[in-house]
Amino acid sequence: MPRSPLPLVLGRHRANMSAMAHPETWLTPQPAGLFCAPGGFFIDPLRAVERAVITHAHSDHARPGHTAVLASPPTLALMRARLGDGAGRTQQALAWGERLRIGAVELWLEPAGHVLGSAQVVMEYQGSRAVVSGDYKRQPDPTCDAFIPVPCDVFVTEATFALPVFRHPQAAGEIAKLLASVRLFPERTHVIGCYSLGKTQRLIALLREAGWDEAIFMHGALAPMCDIYEQFGVPLGDLRPATVAAKKDLVGRIVLAPPAAIADRWARRLAEPVVCMASGWMRVRQRAKQSGVELPLVISDHADWDELNRTVDEVQAPEIWVTHGSEDALIHEVARRNIRGRPLRLIGYGEEEP
Amino acid sequence: MIAFATLLERLLFTQGRSDKIRLLAQYFATQPDPDRGIALAAIAGELRFAAAKAGLIRDLANARTDPILFALSYDFVGDLAETVALIWPEAATNAAPPSLPELVEALNLTPKIRLPDLVAGWLDACDAGTRLALLKLITGGLRIGVTGRLARIALAELSQGRASADDIEEVWHSLAPPYAGLFAWLEGRAPRPDPATAPVFRPPMLAHPLEPADLAALNPAALRAEWKWDGVRVQLVATPGGRRLYSRGAEDISATFPEILAAMDFQGVLDGELLVIRNGTVAPFADLQQRLNRKTVGAKMLADYPCAIRLYDILFDGAEDLRPQPFDARRARLEAWFARTRPACMDLSELIPFDTMDDLATLREGARAATIEGLMLKDRTSPYLPGRPKGHWWKWKRAPLTIDAVLMYAQRGHGKRSGSYSDYTFGLWREDGELVPVGKAYFGFTDRELAFLDQWIRTHTTARFGPVREVEHGLVLEIAFDGAQRSTRHKSGIALRFPRIARLRTDKPASEADRLEMLERLIPK
Numbered sequence: 001m002p003r004s005p006l007p008l009v010l011g012r013h014r015a016n017m018s019a020m021a022h023p024e025t026w027l028t029p030q031p032a033g034l035f036c037a038p039g040g041f042f043i044d045p046l047r048a049v050e051r052a053v054i055t056h057a058h059s060d061h062a063r064p065g066h067t068a069v070l071a072s073p074p075t076l077a078l079m080r081a082r083l084g085d086g087a088g089r090t091q092q093a094l095a096w097g098e099r100l101r102i103g104a105v106e107l108w109l110e111p112a113g114h115v116l117g118s119a120q121v122v123m124e125y126q127g128s129r130a131v132v133s134g135d136y137k138r139q140p141d142p143t144c145d146a147f148i149p150v151p152c153d154v155f156v157t158e159a160t161f162a163l164p165v166f167r168h169p170q171a172a173g174e175i176a177k178l179l180a181s182v183r184l185f186p187e188r189t190h191v192i193g194c195y196s197l198g199k200t201q202r203l204i205a206l207l208r209e210a211g212w213d214e215a216i217f218m219h220g221a222l223a224p225m226c227d228i229y230e231q232f233g234v235p236l237g238d239l240r241p242a243t244v245a246a247k248k249d250l251v252g253r254i255v256l257a258p259p260a261a262i263a264d265r266w267a268r269r270l271a272e273p274v275v276c277m278a279s280g281w282m283r284v285r286q287r288a289k290q291s292g293v294e295l296p297l298v299i300s301d302h303a304d305w306d307e308l309n310r311t312v313d314e315v316q317a318p319e320i321w322v323t324h325g326s327e328d329a330l331i332h333e334v335a336r337r338n339i340r341g342r343p344l345r346l347i348g349y350g351e352e353e354p
Numbered sequence: 355m356i357a358f359a360t361l362l363e364r365l366l367f368t369q370g371r372s373d374k375i376r377l378l379a380q381y382f383a384t385q386p387d388p389d390r391g392i393a394l395a396a397i398a399g400e401l402r403f404a405a406a407k408a409g410l411i412r413d414l415a416n417a418r419t420d421p422i423l424f425a426l427s428y429d430f431v432g433d434l435a436e437t438v439a440l441i442w443p444e445a446a447t448n449a450a451p452p453s454l455p456e457l458v459e460a461l462n463l464t465p466k467i468r469l470p471d472l473v474a475g476w477l478d479a480c481d482a483g484t485r486l487a488l489l490k491l492i493t494g495g496l497r498i499g500v501t502g503r504l505a506r507i508a509l510a511e512l513s514q515g516r517a518s519a520d521d522i523e524e525v526w527h528s529l530a531p532p533y534a535g536l537f538a539w540l541e542g543r544a545p546r547p548d549p550a551t552a553p554v555f556r557p558p559m560l561a562h563p564l565e566p567a568d569l570a571a572l573n574p575a576a577l578r579a580e581w582k583w584d585g586v587r588v589q590l591v592a593t594p595g596g597r598r599l600y601s602r603g604a605e606d607i608s609a610t611f612p613e614i615l616a617a618m619d620f621q622g623v624l625d626g627e628l629l630v631i632r633n634g635t636v637a638p639f640a641d642l643q644q645r646l647n648r649k650t651v652g653a654k655m656l657a658d659y660p661c662a663i664r665l666y667d668i669l670f671d672g673a674e675d676l677r678p679q680p681f682d683a684r685r686a687r688l689e690a691w692f693a694r695t696r697p698a699c700m701d702l703s704e705l706i707p708f709d710t711m712d713d714l715a716t717l718r719e720g721a722r723a724a725t726i727e728g729l730m731l732k733d734r735t736s737p738y739l740p741g742r743p744k745g746h747w748w749k750w751k752r753a754p755l756t757i758d759a760v761l762m763y764a765q766r767g768h769g770k771r772s773g774s775y776s777d778y779t780f781g782l783w784r785e786d787g788e789l790v791p792v793g794k795a796y797f798g799f800t801d802r803e804l805a806f807l808d809q810w811i812r813t814h815t816t817a818r819f820g821p822v823r824e825v826e827h828g829l830v831l832e833i834a835f836d837g838a839q840r841s842t843r844h845k846s847g848i849a850l851r852f853p854r855i856a857r858l859r860t861d862k863p864a865s866e867a868d869r870l871e872m873l874e875r876l877i878p879k
Contacts, residue, residue, distance in 0.1 A: 164419065165427045165440035167482075283440065284431055285366060285486075289817050294367050329426045336420070 020127030039105035055134025056118035074117025112136040113147035115198030138307040149314035159325030193259035217242035219257035324349040359487035378508035391532025398502035439486035445478035513540035528552030551595035557740035561747035585629040617698040625667035636725040677738035798854030830859035
């Protein structure tokens with residue numbers, strides 16, 4: 001993929017910001033979301049707006065009903081699959097690093113490593129640069145492009161797992177735990193609660209990397225997203241619908257289903273299911289127990305505490321804005337490194353990670 | 355240590371009782387001595403390290419983390435040991451986690467001043483899951499929903515028929531960690547450990563609640579009746595090896611009742627009710643509660659709340675096992691023994707004369723003293739059998755209706771009580787071993803009981819849902835209520851009318867709380 005060279009590094013080292021427009025003068029939190037006034041667009045707006053730039057296709061960030069939508073090609077495809085006509089009257093695709101002038105703002109997208117197509121929105125206006133990272137992670141993920149740190153003056157970050165108790169282990173180790181359990185209980189079906197977009201495909205890819213070449217069975221809600229991943233060149237192997245399979249055919253198998261389905265009537269079709277859940281919240285036992293799982297798998301689409309802090313350092317921004325999550329802890333921590341933190345308190349994000 | 359940490363994690367996430375037993379049995383079958391014996395001691399609550407306290411753990415974490423970040427994390431996680439386990443900075447070390455025997459030896463031998471460094475070094479060598487197991491182990495309180503009884507059932511499973519849980523119960527109190535002789539017996543490598551003259555606990559005989567259907571079937575001529583006293587059922591054991599007072603759950607409560615121990619100047623095993631008795635009159639249960647759960651008891655406490663035993667039965671006279679004998683024969687032996695021994699602080703439970711079941715019904719209704727719960731009916735030919743055998747003993751409690759339910763969830767109250775967890779959801783056991791909620795109660799307790807409940811809930815929380823805490827299934831509440839009816843409000847399908855907390859049954863193990871079927875039978879057809 002062709003990379004556009006990064007412009008001069010602004011960032012923490014620059015002594016004087018008076019000559020330029022501080023991002024807080026042109027990027028403002030509003031009830032509908034973060035608004036870029038000189039460009040006339042919202043980023044991941046929480047309600048239907050005229051012009052929206054979308055970081056990724058999760059339903060809390062990609063809401064229906066916008067008039068014009070700008071996003072990465074996979075994000076647009078995923079939005080069309082999920083929202084149909086609600087995916088935006090006009091849709092404009094933007095490749096990684098491709099620069100676009102909207103009003104007085106120069107804008108481009110860089111990968112965020114969260115799910116397929118997930119982007120950071122980089123904006124420059126009157127000599128300052130802000131990056132809205134959407135949701136992101138730094139662990140390797142074979143199903144999407146890796147996060148690229150972009151030096152900036154203001155870095156807008158999530159804080160879903162912004163407490164030092166959250167350190168996601170290597171995903172491969174969690175998959176090994178799952179496969180050990182499959183070997184230990186060959187007479188049972190392992191059903192994993194996972195979100196349909198991103199987590200599902202990452203789990204499948206991780207299982208394939210671990211050598212699990214057998215068919216993986218899926219709840220009907222997960223298949224459309226998998227198709228789009230394959231269209232964008234992410235191979236997922238032998239996938240079959242769990243819904244039509246006989247109970248005995250699911251013995252010893254791995255079944256993926258949305259979190260809501262695993263505790264539901266749907267799961268009764270399975271043979272003595274071992275209920276697993278793949279989520280960053282599984283790190284805390286109380287949370288894991290509360291969701292009624294037997295095998296918690298700490299696999300997350302979000303940056304953990306160390307990744308958040310490492311990213312804040314790598315983008316060299318003197319200031320971070322926190323959209324949602326445990327902002328108190330992150331802002332407290334970065335202040336110890338002389339970085340200013342500002343909570344945006346945007347209500348409506350963070351509904352995807354179960 | 356890692357195998358033990360894995361076991362704890364599996365147990366925590368396993369719901370079913372039989373699955374827990376299987377996990378335990380599998381662990382005992384695959385782990386070496388003395389590791390498994392130490393694990394057994396930890397699970398059965400027999401492992402105590404005096405010097406390693408929660409404060410030490412907190413200090414270690416404070417020295418390594420920012421206090422604000424720690425406070426925010428603790429607030430989110432809700433459990434000190436887990437917060438420390440998760441927040442502990444990963445250290446580069448070649449050291450391996452300690453094995454269970456190493457851990458026990460080091461904790462017992464290390465001077466207190468060097469404990470923090472010792473524990474910190476261990477935590478550095480562990481991953482988060484093992485750190486949690488280690489912290490739970492050294493501070494006590496594993497909170498995995500497993501009792502000593504459940505562990506003994508798993509041990510019975512391990513023995514493949516060589517010993518029952520009751521057989522193990524009978525030698526248990528003569529054994530000490532790491533239980534090498536016990537495992538050898540269970541695996542058929544050695545004879546049963548001889549408790550010799552050790553003052554071991556004998557599984558007590560328990561009664562079934564008398565159902566209306568039983569009433570017609572019972573033959574009054576075959577029955578003996580006694581008052582069912584509102585105290586704590588206990589077992590007195592005095593042998594050449596020592597004297598013990600056990601609760602019916604096999605807990606050694608000797609230290610709490612020194613006057614009873616002092617009066618046990620005999621050889622034998624007796625079954626009775628522990629009561630506060632002043633000038634021959636039984637005091638309300640609340641008085642007895644003042645005496646329970648105390649590590650030490652002062653002279654004033656002894657004078658204000660004088661305890662005594664009302665004797666129901668005799669299991670051993672000297673070394674002679676009387677349990678196979680019928681009730682009438684044992685009763686005669688008990689009376690003879692009592693006349694001969696005249697022990698202080700004890701009297702005999704009176705046999706109530708009656709002719710017909712109607713006489714009993716009248717007696718039961720007429721028993722208005724709060725200290726009498728109802729009647730006990732015993733078949734005069736019954737041997738003393740461990741557990742709750744059918745068709746031998748019945749308890750016929752007087753109205754109101756009561757159930758012994760298990761506390762499941764708690765919520766903070768409002769107004770005056772907004773600081774305390776004063777709103778309780780309780781449940782009963784279903785046939786499949788699941789605990790299902792049957793109701794909520796938020797009054798009926800004293801301020802002192804409220805303080806106890808609030809503290810208990812805070813230290814036994816297993817999950818939080820907003821303002822609601824889920825607690826360990828470890829506290830039995832006696833719930834009084836006016837009636838039961840069908841309802842869709844609770845998972846159990848039953849709603850209680852006017853439920854209130856009659857008292858806290860800290861003496862009763864949660865596994866012995868009432869079954870849902872028992873409540874179902876109280877629903878008018």
